[in-house]
Amino acid sequence: MPEALQTVERHGRVLYITAGWRHDENDDDALRHDVGLEGEPLPIYEWFEDLARKAPDLFEAHHQQQDEIRALKGLYRARLDPAIAALRLMLAQREQDPDSTFVKEEFQDAVEALHALRHRYVRQCDRIRAEFTEKWHPLDHPQVSRRVQQIEGMLREARAVLIAGGHVGVLRNRLEFFGFGESLRQARRRGVGVLAWSAGAMAVTEDVVLFHDDPPSGQAHPEVLDRGLGLARHIVVLPHARQRLQLHDKTKVALLALRFQSACVGLENGAWLAEQEGTWVNRGQPDAAFRLSQDGEVHLLEKADA
């Protein structure tokens, strides 16, 4: 991370967000050490929790919005399971009978059904959020708008913003609540670097995808949590994929890659992907970033010259 930070040419403070650490948001000694003395926290987890006391109605309404999204998630899962089972079946059929036109067509339709299901789920999440925004105008609430102004002021002076990992749902929701999607987009245009890792990296992409092939209980299909901030485009980020995914299982790899139009990229410790003229290049360790392909293979991303 210090190496990546050095590539940011702009001067100013380094801001960091550790909301994914939830109650441990302020246990940031190790991170401060990495960043150096110039680092300054953006404690958005704490700011949001403050709303429980200072704006309880808004806080409660936001919780209700999240409950609705959770209920929606249950329905999404109920449809996701059979859709994945169908695609798995088509995949097996296609391998057995690669020349069959109708198998190809059904296979393609099964893939598109999963894309459509994902789009619908995300649109429904957007609708729930839009209703909340229309009713409550959270960014105009005095307790929120003063924080937003504070964030924008800090971003104007900033050289870079770091977004650490942790609980991706909490992190994504807090970032979204305080309007980071737009403010970070503007900051980037001014040359402010955005460096995000693990859950932080997931939160800045377009689709936040939760995944684990072997959870101790419950279902194991990767699923979309929600829309991300959309700063990093055309990529689905899969941190610690070697630990969480059975990458030797070609069927599972293919099923995951087929479900997204964007590239599914596994990131391990030492990985560093940088956006360069609209494409992603690997500036980190060569074996720490890899792409899951639709044929079930895993391809290392070649290291690009810095």
Next chain:
Amino acid sequence: MYRVAELQKRIEADPRRADHELEQFVKSNEFPLLEADTALFFFWDKRSVDSIHLVHFVFGLESRQEFQRIPGTDAYYLPLELPHAARVEYKFEVRRGGVLQWMRDPLNGRQAFDPFGSNSVCPMPGYIEPQWCRADPRARRGHMERIRVQSKAWGETRDVYIYLPAEYKPHKKYPLLICHDGDDYRKYAGIRKVLDNLIYRHDVAPLIVAFTSGGAGRNVEYGANPRQAQFIVEDVIPAVTARHAINESPETMGLMGASFGGVTSLYTAWQYPGKFGQLMLQSGSFAFTDIGRHDRGPLWDPIVKFVNQFRADPRRINLVPEPGQPHRATRVFVSCGTFEGLIYYNRSMAPILRDAGMKVRYVEAQDGHNWINWRDRLRDGLTWLFPGHLWMYYE
């Protein structure tokens, strides 16, 4: 059997070299010798014995099996066919000069401990010790504190140990799990380390665990005894909630125990319906009768009576659906070793719980009535009852 047959052949070919051959055999092998699905137990201490038997705790196999002697030597062996993933605890029963002695296998350093001492362990090739049982230097350690509880139920003071997760924050409310035979779970199943690891990995949600242990009459106390249930609900829980913020909704209140500890866990839920929505029952001594009397002795009378009552009305311990929570139900984890005499009772329990509308996870293992079996199932049980945010954490 191949290697011991080869050994026999070499000894038969040159009996004068028997000791040398045996020395080499013992030095160059690990015991019990595993070949395919057979474990070969071996005994040779250079002295003759009157008899030697393998004593094990595998229900379904003859529990005392005699070794065979290698002709012309004081070496003895016993092949035993076992399932691929079996884990067997055993001892040798050696009779020498009319004196009978139980001992651990001198050629096998693997031991398992329990309140009665220790046994030798034979893990078959398919048994894998869970990685989360071992100390993980990355895992932050929880805190353990001892409190003295003045018990109205028992009329005396009892120690309760409270586990607080590493992330413990006084202003947060945590689930509470009451663990019976807590001293033994900590000592022989290493549950503290397991909790540290599983919470660190986000497999299990941060929770508070209260470890209680029975008194001198533990079997009577845990045998479907209303005073024990009273002790948990009226003595232990108030003492814990006086010190720590507990979420007392039944969905976050759990009971766990093994053997008679499983019985008292179920019995406490039965005595206080609606209080506990999470049960972890390991190798529960759920003896029952469909007709006639049981033959297990008077200690089991209250247990059999209770289990018979429970089987007639299992819904009593299920949580009642509420507005906004139509699918509310008690979650139960049941596990048992297939080598236990209790397997029949535990297998019978799972469908009864399910049919009563509870959410049940039932797990069997090729193991016996012992603390390592119960340790090895902790992840299955704890993640079923108190799932963590593994799905959400990326660090």
